[in-house]
Amino acid sequence: MKITIETPKPGEEDEIILRCASVDEKMLKLIQALKTEKDTLTGYVEDKIQKLTLKDIYYFESVDNKVYAYTAKQVYEVHKKLYEIEEEYADTDFLRISKAVVVNVSKITYVRPMLNGRFEGKLKNNETVIISRQYVPALKAQLDI
Amino acid sequence: MKKIGEYIKWYFYITTSILMVTAVVFSLSGTETLPAPTLWQVMLSGLATTLVTVTIVYIDCKSAMGEVLKYFIHYIALSGVMVPLGIWFGWLRFSVPGIVMMLVAVAAVYLLAFGAYYIIDLKAAKKMNQRLKEKYGEE
Numbered sequence: 001m002k003i004t005i006e007t008p009k010p011g012e013e014d015e016i017i018l019r020c021a022s023v024d025e026k027m028l029k030l031i032q033a034l035k036t037e038k039d040t041l042t043g044y045v046e047d048k049i050q051k052l053t054l055k056d057i058y059y060f061e062s063v064d065n066k067v068y069a070y071t072a073k074q075v076y077e078v079h080k081k082l083y084e085i086e087e088e089y090a091d092t093d094f095l096r097i098s099k100a101v102v103v104n105v106s107k108i109t110y111v112r113p114m115l116n117g118r119f120e121g122k123l124k125n126n127e128t129v130i131i132s133r134q135y136v137p138a139l140k141a142q143l144d145i
Numbered sequence: 146m147k148k149i150g151e152y153i154k155w156y157f158y159i160t161t162s163i164l165m166v167t168a169v170v171f172s173l174s175g176t177e178t179l180p181a182p183t184l185w186q187v188m189l190s191g192l193a194t195t196l197v198t199v200t201i202v203y204i205d206c207k208s209a210m211g212e213v214l215k216y217f218i219h220y221i222a223l224s225g226v227m228v229p230l231g232i233w234f235g236w237l238r239f240s241v242p243g244i245v246m247m248l249v250a251v252a253a254v255y256l257l258a259f260g261a262y263y264i265i266d267l268k269a270a271k272k273m274n275q276r277l278k279e280k281y282g283e284e
Contacts, residue, residue: 093281099205106281110274113266115259117202133151133203136269143276 032091043069043076052076054092058123059103060085072125095142097121098132105142152199155258159198160191162257166250186234193230194254197222224251 008014020027043052058070062082069076078085086096093106108121111131119131119139131139164187171179201219206212228237228247237243 105277108277108281110277111270113263113270115263117262117266119266119270132205134148140269140273143273143280145272145276 029092041069041078041080043078045074045076050076052078054089054094055104055106057104058107058125058127059101059129060094062100070127093142095135095138097135097139098130101129103129103131105139111139152195155198155262156191156195158258158261159195159254160188162254162261163187163190163194165257166253169253170246170250182234186230186236190227190230190234193226194223197226220251220255223255224248227251 018027018031023031039054040051041054043050052069052071056071058072060078060082061068061070067078067080067082067085069078080088082096082100082102085094086102089102093104094102095105097103103121103123107123107125108129109124111119111121114120114130117133119133119136121129121131123129167183167187168179198219201215201222204215206215224247227250228244231237231243231247232239237247
């Protein structure tokens with residue numbers, strides 16, 4: 001995709017124009033992100049504060065009333081509740097897969113069943129997440145099955 | 146509603162497995178005709194063991210050891226339900242060989258029902274993996 005940045009004339013408002021042959025799923029997500037500015041959030045690690053890009057986050061996990069965001073190599077605390085994350089990013093690739101985890105579905109390499117009726121999701125950074133049976137229908141819906 | 150659908154699925158897997166094991170046991174014992182009440186007894190056994198199963202299998206365990214313990218307790222609970230039911234239905238006598246036979250039968254039903262469930266899950270996983278590949282493959 002070609003990206004062109006033009007400087008507006010003095011007095012003109014900043015504007016984003018999308019030119020595309022068809023409004024596909026990727027384009028819709030881009031529009032959604034532009035509209036809501038939801039593509040970043042603040043992460044805290046030790047004494048540092050860092051802006052995290054949503055697409056770099058593999059999953060969110062709630063541990064002892066704290067919520068952590070896991071990227072490929074780093075873990076950040078985020079000052080949000082898991083249900084808030086679930087609601088806020090409902091129209092993105094993030095999906096609740098268990099009581100304690102909201103995963104970025106686009107980071108799942110594959111899923112496989114476990115003998116206990118749950119599924120195991122292998123992520124692109126080789127970590128695994130457990131998908132509770134009750135959330136499997138939601139995952140199927142996310143994948144348009 | 147989804148939960149009820151799930152429970153009904155369990156009921157069919159378990160009842161079918163009990164029916165299969167019952168057929169094998171009856172054949173091995175040389176019984177030529179299945180007594181009419183047996184089918185109702187099989188369905189009632191299926192209901193009782195389904196209730197035990199859905200109560201236990203959905204408990205979330207944090208560790209692998211917890212999971213193993215959960216399934217051990219599940220098997221004990223199923224046996225605890227099926228031995229008295231078996232005696233009541235006249236499937237076994239209250240004796241060591243009778244109880245051992247029922248424990249083996251419960252284990253066989255367990256393997257069949259969970260095996261069927263696992264195969265269905267494998268199929269579902271295959272579909273999901275296909276869609277994951279199509280949707281996010283290049284990312």
